[in-house]
Amino acid sequence: MNAEIISVGTELLLGHTVNTDASYVARELSAAGINLLYDCTVGDNPERLRSAVETALGRSDAVITTGGLGPTGDDLTKETVAACAGRKLVRDEESMRRLKRYFQGRFLGESQKKQAMLPEGCTVFQNGCGTAPGCGFRSANGKLVVMLPGPPSELIPMLRESAIPFLLRGTAGAAIVSRIVRVFGLGEGYVAEQIKDLCDGTSPTCATYALTDEMFVRVTARAESAEKAAALCAPVVKDLRRRLGEFCYGVDVESLEDAVVRLLAERRLTVATAESCTGGLLAKRITDIAGASGVFHMGVVTYANEIKTKLLGVPEDMLAQHGAVSPQVARRMAEGVRENAGASLGVGITGIAGPDGGTQEKPVGLVYICLCDGENAWVRRMGAAPGKSRGWIRHMASSNALDMIRRRVLNLGGMETAAYSHERGMH
């Protein structure tokens, strides 16, 4: 099936808003095996919207619109699309009941009521997170048409729960299951090489995605039921876990910090952090996770040398002899904060995040990260990072620290190898 997205909204053409809706829809279509040929954005202008819809209905099997379903005057998607598709708008009683419930006790104006007007005979996609329902129907010329609201918080669930199943209805498999296999320490290109044979499959499909300093593989299967689709995914996920080995930190987890906080909680371990160049980013990432309070009690940001000495007992002569950016100081920071907090594990990070402050001997990008557990201490070294930003260096350093926590808890080894290495396709 060939599809086309039409995003409606003048704010998108002014560049105020990045069109993330189109990406969401594109990703879900691709996972469902639907071929996206075009993605067009038009303003809140009925004439240009009509022209875009007519072109789309002429060349694609399915047309998905996003935005313009709300109550205001510039919300004109439904009227325009229905007219192009040869359908009239009629009042949907269930949508009206939901609107009335939503506005209980407040005034429900005509413009709000407009939201219950939908193309005759359509499948209504009720909106669990807002007021404007979406819908799916067939145009007079037999094409599939789907209309979705613009706010991502409304679009995303409606897309997954209603729109994709509607588009796949009548095709071989109507249920879709996706699994996300997350990887830290291997480059996207490197992984793609390792799993080439899996990426050529059609059900399940495998696709690789790169993030700032990690990557993931998405496995998607289509079948008559969710159970069957899940059963198709399972062996591929297992195979991926086997091939990616210790670098795969989780399946269907949100992030590396999420995996680490869960792992520490399971093992009833705590971690304390002492940060210099990352300036609180590691603590921030850990406490981004709800429930972090069970595994994280204390962190310090010792940006100045005298604070490293005062709070963590880093000896002044060690700072003088080796400099603040040294494996010795990273280790003392980790040990100092672990002892102070009475935690199972301690992390110390010291480095040069740039853009200034680098020297020949200690260039921008040089970071030492230490993890200690009261018996042992391991130090990982990130080398010069030419062309990388302060933000990237800080993020990568905090990710390396999270990776070290995970490897220590799971006894995986590789404690002293920075994730940022060319051999594994990261650059």
Place this chain on the structure above:
Amino acid sequence: MNAEIISVGTELLLGHTVNTDASYVARELSAAGINLLYDCTVGDNPERLRSAVETALGRSDAVITTGGLGPTGDDLTKETVAACAGRKLVRDEESMRRLKRYFQGRFLGESQKKQAMLPEGCTVFQNGCGTAPGCGFRSANGKLVVMLPGPPSELIPMLRESAIPFLLRGTAGAAIVSRIVRVFGLGEGYVAEQIKDLCDGTSPTCATYALTDEMFVRVTARAESAEKAAALCAPVVKDLRRRLGEFCYGVDVESLEDAVVRLLAERRLTVATAESCTGGLLAKRITDIAGASGVFHMGVVTYANEIKTKLLGVPEDMLAQHGAVSPQVARRMAEGVRENAGASLGVGITGIAGPDGGTQEKPVGLVYICLCDGENAWVRRMGAAPGKSRGWIRHMASSNALDMIRRRVLNLGGMETAAYSHERGMH
């Protein structure tokens, strides 16, 4: 002038990559007074690209393509666009020289050389950040055509320095100057109301933009020279500063943290932070700014009560009597960390970021933020935030702290009024 963007790249249609290029181009066009009518994305497919380009050349005055200028096989924008526009590709000697210099000592293959082939008679936009040049020319039917590379690091400077001036050449004003007036504590809708008359202007134009927890106004003028454009902006910026008053924290600064770090550095003041619910986010934001080491020496994340007592001297009976989330504890945290660090100012933040842990009396969203200076202490209270995420609450709390630092240093008052208030249009 009516324009249209065509973004080329299969990765965009698969949803792997969010199309930020289109937003950048849209914003710059809008600032330049060029009317964007459509923005279409097509894959690396010559037939569909041709159809999109032909449609665009038929209906718009200017067509801007992004992506597909590189050396690989799926980079086919130039061949396709030139053919549609009735121009043949010829070798540009200057581009070839630059390629050879870039590849000095390495093999320069035929596919790389392809990058020096450009439409006959075009204006070449040399690429200071990569290998593929962009270009601008007139099609056989008299329309303006601009081709830009896909990577944002190459597109952004080329757009500003070459493409926009090329599009404006021959029109009244070819130079564009934009100023960014940043505001914290007022809602976008509220500001739009206050400056309605300015937003109706044409040169300079004013436009409002909303971010997570703040907003900004962009002032843009067009004139024959940059100096004249800047002179047109100046009185409007001054007027905006007057109308927005103490809520305007800077013009042409990057962010609230950037403004605060600069301000502290100017006044030779230092700040120390003690964070509970924000978990290091405030320290992270301060140290995001290069040069923060001059104004920030120490931060602590005291996530557990016993750590608040141990590191900051928060009395156990205060915690027992008022609870960790109380103005008393926020104040003691601020004072404790200021004393410990020997800093000019101390910040303490304690609250309930959710999603769990809220009660009737202390709901999710309740945060106390204290700023102290050794003589006085001020406490700001953020109230319940229904529907807001953990991330939003944490971000808003750290922004309120930055706002308090700025207000204290500048003696602006309003120390105890949370930015998050309905009266000023924030919700």
